[in-house]
Amino acid sequence: MFWLKVYKFLGIVFFELFKFYLLISGKSSEFNSLRMGSFPDFPKSRIWVHSVSVGELKAVIPFIKELKKRKYKIVLSVGTRAGFKLAKSIYGKDASVFVTVIPFDCVKTVKIFLNKLKPTAVFFVETELWPLFIDECKKKSIPLFWLNGRVSDRVFKSKGIYRIALSWMIPQFDLCLMRSLEDLRKASLISSSGHYGNIKGVCLGDIKYDKPFRKPTLKRSDFGIRDEKIIVLGSSHEGEEKIAFSLFEKLLKKFKNLKLIIAPRKLERIEHIKKILSNRKVLNWSNLNKGNKEMFDVLMIDEMGTLSQIYSIADIALIGGSWVKRGGHNPIEPCFFGIPTIFGPSMENFREVAGDLINSGGAISASEYELLDIVENLLSDDSKRKEVGLLGLEAVNSRKGISKRMINEVEFLL
Known part of the structure; x- marks a missing residue:
């Protein structure tokens, strides 16, 4: 696929540019190191759940809680500093959940990440879909799920490269757990428009309804x-x-x-x-x-x-x-x-x-x-x-x- 080759090339370019920026700016941090692929030794054979920021992270808390009830171990990744800070505050001392940052969607970092992590299954949350991670997971036969899948009206109506990429990504999932029938309908239409295969999807509702009640701490x-x-x-x-x-x-x-x-x-x-x-x-x-x-x-x-x-x-x-x-x-x-x-x-x-x-x-x-x-x-x-x-x-x-x-x-x- 031509678009995927272009995407891989651009991923390398942006990775090297950001690496150079960090070098001259001196803005080193744990977050940036993880983004660039300096990973710790991950605990092996865990389910990987990726949520980009604070909102998505809060949404998957009950999902992670249910996984823990069933004795699964989890690696939770985020894509923003705010999400990383919140995830560390919630799970920093939880032996069942290892918190990290998703690296650049670049061939080099993707392979290092997955080879170190060796996940037993992968869940991408809502709109946070990354082509190279999806591609590599399929090559490694890792079960892949779209959790609380969402397709915005803007993306659905677009004719650009992301729409083309999405038409390929959606059929790669072993199952798409869509948050609404409307999202399932839009994902199905996008999938069928790309001729890469049809969606394997169900609608069970929005996991945001499962948010655990927290007794008010403010008066x-x-x-x-x-x-x-x-x-x-x-x-x-x-x-x-x-x-x-x-x-x-x-x-x-x-x-x-x-x-x-x-x-x-x-x-x-x-x-x-x-x-x-x-x-x-x-x-x-x-x-x-x-x-x-x-x-x-x-x-x-x-x-x-x-x-x-x-x-x-x-x-x-x-x-x-x-x-x-x-x-x-x-x-x-x-x-x-x-x-x-x-x-x-x-x-x-x-x-x-x-x-x-x-x-x-x-x-x-x-x-x-x-x-x-x-x-x-x-x-x-x-x-x-x-x-x-x-x-x-x-x-x-x-x-x-x-x-x-x-x-x-x-x-x-x-």
């Missing part, structure tokens, strides 16, 4: 908050902070003690966001965490990995990425705490989950122009707010057990 008093109402905007993208702040300003006319908490998807945008909020008292979460309990109007979450617990103290949760064309983020997290959840029209990345929550009455879809009336009504009616939150919690709890069903489906190949 409103930690924020110096007592009776104030709290709106949390989670995983926001550029343009959504303006929408939330405009909503906040209008609501303050009726709800004098209202607080807004913003957790941007990208922390490097925080200083830019603060300029939008210049006429309000803004406090960073990291400062509050150090014991600074001065009053604030807007709290800015400037640390990764805290959003889930922040949702637990909210009165209303707004899901970022849904009022701009980013496909939305996970609406399940606030529902775990019984928090009324609202998202915009762009929820393509969680279409089936969003539909389930809306149909259950546990979440609301609202355009930018509908937000004010919906949020105002919920803030004014404590019983309605509680009802919506409980319906969301019931919807999430009723769909648990997906990780167990997935392992049952593939265990004969492990």
